[in-house]
Amino acid sequence: xxxxxxxxxxxxxxxxxxxxxxxxxxxxxxxxxxxxxxxxxxxxxxxxxxxxxxxxxxxxxxxxxxxxxxxxxxxxxxxxxxxxxxxxxxxxxxxxxxxxxxxxxxxxxxxxxxxxxxxxxxxxxxxxxxxxxxxxxxxxxxxxxxxxxxxxxxxxxxxxxxxxxxxxxxxxxxxxxxxxxxxxx
Amino acid sequence: xxxxxxxxxxxxxxxxxxxxxxxxxxxxxxxxxxxxxxxxxxxxxxxxxxxxxxxxxxxxxxxxxxxxxxxxxxxxxxxxxxxxxxxxxxxxxxxxxxxxxxxxxxxxxxxxxxxxxxxxxxxxxxxxxxxxxxxxxxxxxxxxxxxxxxxxxxxxxxxxxxxxxxxxxxxxxxxxxxxxxxxxxxxxxxxxxxxxxxxxxxxxxxxxxxxxxxxxxxxxxxxxxxxxxxxxxxxxxxxxxxxxxxxxxxxxxxxxxxxxxxxxxxxxxxxxxxxxxxxxxxxxxxxxxxxxxxxxxxxxxxxxxxxxxxxxxxxxxxxxxxxxxxxxxxxxxxxxxxxxxxxxxxxxxxxxxxxxxxxxxxxxxxxxxxxxxxxxxxxxxxxxxxxxxxxxxxxxxxxxxxxxxxxxxxxxxxxxxxxxxxxxxxxxxxxxxxxxx
Numbered sequence: 001x002x003x004x005x006x007x008x009x010x011x012x013x014x015x016x017x018x019x020x021x022x023x024x025x026x027x028x029x030x031x032x033x034x035x036x037x038x039x040x041x042x043x044x045x046x047x048x049x050x051x052x053x054x055x056x057x058x059x060x061x062x063x064x065x066x067x068x069x070x071x072x073x074x075x076x077x078x079x080x081x082x083x084x085x086x087x088x089x090x091x092x093x094x095x096x097x098x099x100x101x102x103x104x105x106x107x108x109x110x111x112x113x114x115x116x117x118x119x120x121x122x123x124x125x126x127x128x129x130x131x132x133x134x135x136x137x138x139x140x141x142x143x144x145x146x147x148x149x150x151x152x153x154x155x156x157x158x159x160x161x162x163x164x165x166x167x168x169x170x171x172x173x174x175x176x177x178x179x180x181x182x183x184x185x
Numbered sequence: 186x187x188x189x190x191x192x193x194x195x196x197x198x199x200x201x202x203x204x205x206x207x208x209x210x211x212x213x214x215x216x217x218x219x220x221x222x223x224x225x226x227x228x229x230x231x232x233x234x235x236x237x238x239x240x241x242x243x244x245x246x247x248x249x250x251x252x253x254x255x256x257x258x259x260x261x262x263x264x265x266x267x268x269x270x271x272x273x274x275x276x277x278x279x280x281x282x283x284x285x286x287x288x289x290x291x292x293x294x295x296x297x298x299x300x301x302x303x304x305x306x307x308x309x310x311x312x313x314x315x316x317x318x319x320x321x322x323x324x325x326x327x328x329x330x331x332x333x334x335x336x337x338x339x340x341x342x343x344x345x346x347x348x349x350x351x352x353x354x355x356x357x358x359x360x361x362x363x364x365x366x367x368x369x370x371x372x373x374x375x376x377x378x379x380x381x382x383x384x385x386x387x388x389x390x391x392x393x394x395x396x397x398x399x400x401x402x403x404x405x406x407x408x409x410x411x412x413x414x415x416x417x418x419x420x421x422x423x424x425x426x427x428x429x430x431x432x433x434x435x436x437x438x439x440x441x442x443x444x445x446x447x448x449x450x451x452x453x454x455x456x457x458x459x460x461x462x463x464x465x466x467x468x469x470x471x472x473x474x475x476x477x478x479x480x481x482x483x484x485x486x487x488x489x490x491x492x493x494x495x496x497x498x499x500x501x502x503x504x505x506x507x508x509x510x511x512x513x514x515x516x517x518x519x520x521x522x523x524x525x526x527x528x529x530x531x532x533x534x535x536x537x538x539x540x541x542x543x544x545x546x547x548x549x550x551x552x553x554x555x556x557x558x559x560x561x562x563x564x565x566x567x568x569x570x571x572x573x574x575x576x577x578x579x580x581x582x583x584x585x586x587x588x589x590x591x592x593x594x595x596x597x598x599x600x601x602x603x604x605x606x607x608x609x610x611x612x613x614x615x616x617x618x619x620x621x622x
Contacts, residue, residue: 072543074590076508095347106362106379107419115467149294151322154388156294156621158590176589 037062037168040143041136044101047113047129054099055168061096061185062164066146068104068155069116078159079120079180081174085161086124088182096185097128103139103148103155105131145173227303295321296385300392300617306346312431315611316341317617320352320384322325332357332365338384341569342402348349352384352403352410366416370448373411374430375478376460376502376515387619390511390585392597395537395554396577398515401444404571406535407498407517408437409483410446411457424467428476433458439486442570453493457482472507483524486567493524500536513549521562531562560605577608593619 042053054062063085069074083099089096098117102108108116113129116122122129132140141148161174163184172184298317304310313511319339327333336353355369372380378398381388399405413434419426435447436455479499486492500517516536523529537554555578558565568574583597595617602610 049355068505072506072508072511073587112467113420115471119471149292149322150324151294151385151388152383 010041035144035162035164035170037164040140041132043136044130044132045110047110047117047131049110050132052128056139057097057099057164057166059166061094062099062168063096063161064099064101064144064164065161066101066103066141066148066157068102068157069108069112070153071155071157074157074159078161079122081159081161083122083181085185088185092185094185095126098124100127100129101137102129103137103146103157104150105134105137105142107153144170190289191350203468227415248408291323293321293323294622296318296387296619296621298386298617298619300615302613302615304611304613305343311343311345316347317386317619318384322385327356330359332359332367334367336384348402355415362418364416367415367417369415370410370412370446371415371432373408373434373459373480374415374417374432375407375459375480375498375500376517377474377476377504377513378515379407379409385619385621386595386617387591387621389592390541390548390550391539391552391581391583392585392595392615392617395515395539395552396456396579396601397517397535397554397556398537399573401446402570404573405444406558406565406568407571408444408446408457408480411435412446412448413456419465422464425470426465426467427475428461428463428465430461432460436483436485439484439567441487442568442573444568451485453483453485455483459498468586471511472505474502474504474506478500478502484564486563489566490525492526492563492567494562495522496564497521497586509543511543511550512539514538519558519562519564521559521564523563526563528561528563531559533558533562533565547587548585550581550583550585552579552583554579554581558605572603572606576604578602578604595619 007156008184037054039041040054042055044052044054046052063082065078065082067078079100082100085096100113108131110129110131113131117127117129119180140146144162146157146160148155150156159176161181162168162170163174174181174184178184197339238500272350297319297591299315300317303312317340319380321337323335323337324332333352333356335351335355338350338352339347340350342349351370353372355367355371357367359365359367372383372495374380376398378389382394384400386392393399394405396404397406397411400409401579410433411432413432415430415432415434417430419428421427433456435451436453436457438445438451457480459478459480459482461476461478463474466473477499478501479497482496482498484494484496486494497520498517499520501514502515503513505512514537517534519531519533519535521531521533523531535554535556535558537552539550539552541548541550556576558574558576560566560574560576565574579597579599579601581597583595586594586595588594597613597615597617599613599615600610601613603606
């Protein structure tokens with residue numbers, strides 16, 4: 001047997017061990033630890049049509065999720081949880097930028113998100129509803145572990161929120177299994 | 186301030202990132218070329234790890250004296266090198282993330298459901314647990330503008346037999362955001378639920394569709410699927426969107442009492458044509474959609490001699506779908522012309538209203554549905570399978586619970602009256618456990 005081939009299992013085992021130990025690998029597998037805003041696609045438009053680059057948010061804490069405007073199942077629950085987090089921040093006198101990236105740019109353009117915000121009274125200046133290209137949206141979702149797929153006009157997705165520190169590095173991922181989302185702040 | 190602890194951690198991170206790359210490569214193939222390629226990549230990776238480890242050791246050596254002297258800040262040269270190492274690590278991680286983003290494999294998604302019920306109106310001796318659907322949904326990416334969609338459904342019919350159906354097989358071209366042309370077998374665009382809520386049980390609030398909008402082989406009276414071409418799109422107008430659909434396909438045939446969409450073409454060569462026009466409101470009426478729909482279809486049956494009917498349907502639909510409410514109403518009026526028997530025209534109608542409330546604990550819903558179908562109309566008279574062409578009305582009360590993001594539990598109580606052919610009435614209690622994956 002080729003010596004390289006003989007050594008492959010051992011090398012693979014070593015690397016698997018490293019992968020298990022190192023938080024950085026979680027980024028590639030869709031888990032949040034160590035993901036950086038600066039490494040994500042940067043070309044987004046907010047609901048006023050303004051360009052926004054995620055890297056420019058460095059220096060502030062960022063809370064990021066994904067949603068689509070016509071979702072009436074999970075997204076309203078996620079948005080309600082973000083409101084809770086906002087209230088917790090307010091109570092502590094702390095600040096954060098809250099980012100909602102659209103899953104479905106073909107249907108949810110900035111004007112749709114503008115209406116969405118307005119109808120749900122989500123008018124705080126630190127909340128940003130972003131639209132990007134389909135490619136950038138998919139790339140961001142994959143990098144941050146947002147699993148989704150489109151079924152006709154629906155988007156199949158879960159409920160997930162990532163919290164980034166002031167250096168733009170993700171610190172925690174919150175989901176339905178998280179008992180208290182505000183504890184992650 | 187950076188500490189010595191951070192250097193080995195970075196190296197570990199780098200090693201782990203590399204391990205993921207290589208681990209995936211190891212799993213990817215076993216032939217000689219792939220092995221050689223993997224060997225080359227491993228060699229490169231090991232060299233890179235060694236080089237970076239050497240740099241880390243060098244930097245640690247620089248910092249150690251400084252710490253011993255009172256934890257003074259790192260030298261400018263040390264900081265510079267450290268930045269360089271960090272930059273390399275970030276590049277590696279970004280490249281690794283992009284490798285995943287470029288994944289062009291075809292994920293398999295779908296829906297499935299199982300359930301139980303106290304009554305099977307079509308096979309009265311059957312009751313108890315049942316298997317519903319296993320629906321695979323495939324949408325391979327072909328290009329920026331070329332789209333494709335396939336839906337393969339394993340379904341259990343009311344008599345317990347398992348059938349496989351290619352429910353949708355459509356290839357499309359997106360001209361722009363306002364127009365997409367699909368060719369193949371698609372969900373006929375009428376009403377709301379036929380295109381918005383199709384085979385996946387999980388996706389609809391209610392446990393089942395209204396009886397007359399059921400799939401062709403499950404007792405429906407409408408051409409749920411069409412084989413042909415379909416132009417669809419949405420154009421922004423005011424606060425909302427104008428939704429439009431135009432389609433043409435094979436005229437349907439009734440075979441064995443079941444409406445058939447003629448996957449391979451029909452025997453009389455006549456097409457079915459139709460359209461749907463709606464408006465989805467925005468602003469204060471956000472969630473409201475109103476629309477009109479209609480089609481003309483020349484339908485043949487398999488009697489001897491063959492009956493031909495020109496089925497003409499016009500109707501309307503309304504949807505109010507918000508974070509709190511889900512209301513759906515659809516109405517269909519038929520004016521069918523007997524083309525071979527000389528019995529003239531026949532008017533029939535069908536419709537339903539379903540009201541749902543999205544509470545925090547679940548979604549209760551109510552539905553009333555009615556179909557008044559002329560039995561002298563050769564079209565409805567020929568729909569004999571599962572007694573689908575009979576007139577009826579049904580009251581239903583249901584409840585949906587979300588167990589998690591991918592699982593729903595649904596209950597429905599229904600009372601159904603069949604009002605012609607063999608008048609009957611029956612009560613049903615059903616439960617359904619529906620998932621998506």
